[in-house]
Amino acid sequence: MQFVKPILFQEAIDKLGSKSVIGSQLNSEQWAQIPTALRERAFFSSTIENVRFLQRAQDSIGDFLSGARHKVMGPDGIEREALKMGSRADFVKQMSAFAIAEGMGPLDSKDKGGLKDITSQKRLNLIFDVQTQSSTSFGNWKQGMDPSVLDEFPAQRFIREVDVKQPRPVHQQNEGVVRLKTDLEFWTAMNSPAIGGFGVPWGPWGFGSGMTTEDVDRTEAEALGLLSPSDTPQPVDKDFNEGLEASLKGLDPEMVTKLQQSFGSQVEIDSATQTARWSAGVRPSAPVQPPSPAPAAPVQPATPRPASPGARGEATIESVLKDLGLEAKPVVTAADMANLREELKEAAPAQASTVLGRVKATASGALTQEAIAEHVQEFLNFLPASLVEKLPKLDIRAASMSGRGSYSMGGNLKIDRDLRTDPDQARRTMFHELMHWVHREGSPAYQKLIKDHFDARTAGEPVVHLGNYRRDVRGKRDKWYEVYAGRIYRGEYPPMGLEVPTRYIEWLTMKPNEMARWWNDPDFRETMKIVLKGLF
Amino acid sequence: MVTLTCKLLFPDGKVVTGKMTAESPEGRNPVQYDGPVERLSETFDDTTVASLIFLFRDLARETGAAFSSDMEGEFDQWAE
Secondary structure (H helix, E strand, O other), rough: OOOOOOOOOOOHHHHHHEEEOOOOOOOHHHHOOOHHHOOOOOOOOOOOOOOOHHHHHHHHHHHHOOOOOEEEEEOOOOOEEEEOOOHHHHHHHHHHHHHOOOOOOOOOOOOOOOOOOOOHHHHHHHHHHHHHHHHHHHHHHHOOOOOOHHHHHOOOOOOOOOOOOOHHHHHOOOOOOOOEEHHHHHOOOOOHHOOOOOOOOOOOOOOOOOEEEEEHHHHHHHHOOOOOOOOOOOOHHHHHHHOOEEEEOOOOHHHHHHHHHHHHHHHHEEOOEEEEOOOOOOOOOOOOOOOOOOOOOOOEEEEEEEOOHHHHEEEEEEEEHHHOOOOOOOOHHHHHHHHHHHOEEOOOOOOOHHEEEEEEEEOOHHHHHHHHHHHHHHOOOOOOHHHOOOOOOEEEEEEEEOEEEEEOOOEEEEEEHHHHHHHHHHHHHHHHHHHHHHHOOOOHHHHHHHHHHHHHHHHOOOOEEEOOOOOOOEOOOOOOOHHHEEOOOOOOOOOOOOHHHHHHHHHHHOOHHHHHHHHHOOOHHHHHHHHHHHHO | OOOEEEEEOOOOOOOOEEHHHHHHOOOOOOOEEEOOOOHHOOOOEEEOOOHHHHHHHHHHHHHHOEEEEEEEEOOOOEOO
């Protein structure tokens, strides 16, 4: 097979989306001292502390790279699809207006219009160019590491793309040089921080370097003696990424803390060796937590929520947390969680018998008629009867299926009959599917709440394969406690966050000590509180 | 089937691992621990994949150990 040029560029979009936004007063020289392993995963701009601005810039460049579109109303009153960010000029115009609105002009008027002026075309062009070049160059490099591409085009030539006023001597010396793509030592040297580079084996090769690369095919590479016909070059992208270890020695402790907070669980800090490494990363980030909770106190009897749906008054998740003293409690215990779970129960919930339509159960185990009714009742106990009244009746079938459970509109719930032998998972799966029932058939206001939260949490993130799930399971990873929460189904446009309430409501089926561990995580708690609003 | 191994590397070189296999992300599965587990303030005898990773990360913060994890394979089934 002949490869001419890679077409898909998801890698470039992924690269941009994987960067954490970090607002900081650091100037470019100070940023250059931050280890490559950290800096390379940060979306920052010299001396810019405004995270809103940086997030907007990252989102806009992401829209540009992904060709994102939105509906706009034309002067003729007809709605049309248009690119959200069509060009660098669009980016400069929009971000300049945003920066001005944020009051971000230069402190010194003599800097106006120059690189120190974040509202200037010059500075915004530079941000756009570096970020798009960095993302696309990484995408090129990553695609070049595909074993098939690497076999066909094992090397690349270092060439000058643009004449510059002050070329770096080491670049001049190596213009036209061909090296294997896997020669990390050479390519990283061409981008060494010592010559103002970025410390990675892909471009851009430093600010204003004017350098780029072009692929060299196998025939030429063999002719140059870089490899023999029997050689099969092995990708080194994983080696490079895994080898990125940052020494934190000499870094300002406040900056270390800020980086750690910004990168969250993406980075593992080893305090003993003062190094940071990138984690495999499946769990959401969490700032450093205080020591583990004190031993659980006996569960206190909780005051039940008012019996009458109409008499519930102003109760909200916030008021419940406040009443229990949990709103401001830095570290909750298992007993706190047991109390909260009790407090979330209705005094007069709807009865399962009034909700259940047809039920196809198993003859024994955790999915008998009685067991299914018990699972449903346990879930209903958390819902106001007035809310349940508005939902369709449930048609529940325990059947052989490829998944563990599924929900389709109209109250149709299926659960894998194999779960009859696993009561805990049957219960958890029922909670999951019943939450689809509440979310998708319930209040539009709640759907909007979830959608807005999903949008806010995942702004600028690319849609990617959700690792450890089937290849077609895609979504936005974010920092969900379990990656499936970010799933976006095929044809789901705009994304509604369909698996956010379902995955998070499973928390109510955990043991209290596990519930407490999760609740003490700020990222988890933020989403959980929003999901729990659906129970009110 | 997913195989998960979580590891805590302590400054003195001691290592605690927690290993589990899981067919689905919702299933609770037994955890096999190895190493000086007494150093941990809490362990879960059985739990889900996500909770085991979270527990080890939390424990790393509490103890000053370095955390790493390795998860191989794909879930066979899950609640959609």
